Amino acid sequence: MKFDIYEFFSELSKNKAKIRMDAGDPDIEPNDVIINELIKNIKDLGYAPYKGLDELRDIIAEYHKVDIDNVIITPGSKAAISSLILFSKKVNLISPYWSGYEFSANLFKKQVSIINTKFEESWEPDFNKAENDATLIINYPNNPTGKVITQKKVKELIDISLEKNLTIVSDEAYRDIVFDGFRFKLTDFILQNSVSVFSFSKTFSMPGLRLGYAVGDKQLINKIGEFIKANITSVPKFSQRAAIKALEMWESIADQVKNTYYKRLTLFLNKINNKKFVYIRPSGTFYVFLKLNGLSGTELAYALAKKGLGIFPGEAFGREFENFIRVSLTTKEENIPLAAELINESVEELDVGKYIN
Template structure:
């Protein structure tokens, strides 16, 4: 799967430049607002001045690393704070590929589109395994694809675009496969706070030297513009990851890290619960409209995406543009996520206008 240009930006430009009102359901920018502690942290930081306005340590602010480590049950030395979850994934994949342990990166189809692009950028070879219709991943398919040339296995749970939350047993088997072929299993857990099942299992549950877990505060705190993420590396790979992070980024934004640290300490658990409840209500409203429109669709276990398949209207880039111009709704073409979802369109439910979009799709297709 070649991915030269991120299609997200092309589709968003079409939505912005359309001659009509368009409900943008393309990108995962949360609309419900950040917790007050984010702003409080920024204001507090603004008054510090001096040394606080200089380079942060390349692995991240010590206090933030310690806070993350305490929450994830790991040693703080294993935490590397990054420029968003994207850089965390890049560091994990790069470390997997630079060990002379092979050049294949196994990923799912459908896939979060940046994984194939990063693989190509890092000189790796893309290998895809299918998922079930509901987004479930059968570890046996990964086992069949894995071998001596497998450097990395990358998955995300809750999943984008399917919304599937992988079971504890699935993750356990993926860890075992990675250990058996000496691959690094990179598990992207960026949507961990948006689990509707109550059954999310972190890959950090398994004490393995082959597991890298990545995450970000972009979705959790609705701060996609802050670019504060992190990766938890096995001890043997931390120094190399920190060196690559230093050479690539020097360090991550101090104001963002300071605000995130303040928010982690001060945000009430109700904030997370209310965000999940809001999304569950949106899923119900949106899928009800898809029923009226005669569409097939996914019902997510987590995250905030719904995949829909409309009769006679495959998820091509051209059809997505037609949907923008004729229905006033912008989604992502299924072809951008791999061959298995070429007939589908993905919608991000991070807009207060979900009901408007649902009504427009019903009118257009019903």
């Protein structure tokens, strides 16, 4: 069964799915201080500088230990990554990968090369397989696997990037949600021919504001700026004022969010039927990537949609992952045991049906 994300959303809507563990849409409420700052500034609807407010860029520059000219505020992290794909000759992706990268590459008619990783090798990437003279998009902690790479692996990546003339684009949307390993930001290792991209959507639960930032090589930051000037003009000032307030509470909010998702992860893994699934315990993010024993993840996703539960099949992250599902832990704790029960039950039904047919 071929998976189409938009048809699947229609299926969830048709079945009035009450438990949504499909998209990475955080359910944790934003901090009231941030919301109050947003409300306070909502009437400030004039244009902002295309690179963002200097007050916000200064805070980010200090955090990354770079010059303000190495920083740009973006309308979500997706726009920053998409703009860098636009200016690339060809793109390297590491599978499994978030489908948005491929959408952008196809839209801009870019050549895409896939670096495959394997469940049996704990999703460890071989950066030597990257095509020369290309943009390499990395995403750690990883969506959908939750993998976190080591400092040794990052240093290996940098050596290879210099040898192969790679532009590294590091999608760090889940940077703060690390349970095991270190909080990786590329700017701690390299600035040359690289960009680190962050989103306010996941840590701060503000996806609707479409707010992110990019830090890196000034030439690449300027390319993102050209994209913004040509297509968006600027990010709203009220969003950026809220972001300033968010960053003032960054560590405390990040800790709270990380602890909440870790508690949900533990609860889910304790309830899921380990005889029907195998998985590598996520080291970060709020996702679990589960492998099914000979069953279609897409069939399971549609079966669960009929029962009012949304999850994503592995096909959404690469065609070779048809026997996987991704569960997003973006639902209240009380929903997780029921969700696990529905998943276990539906797998059992499909498994029995396979032998009957």
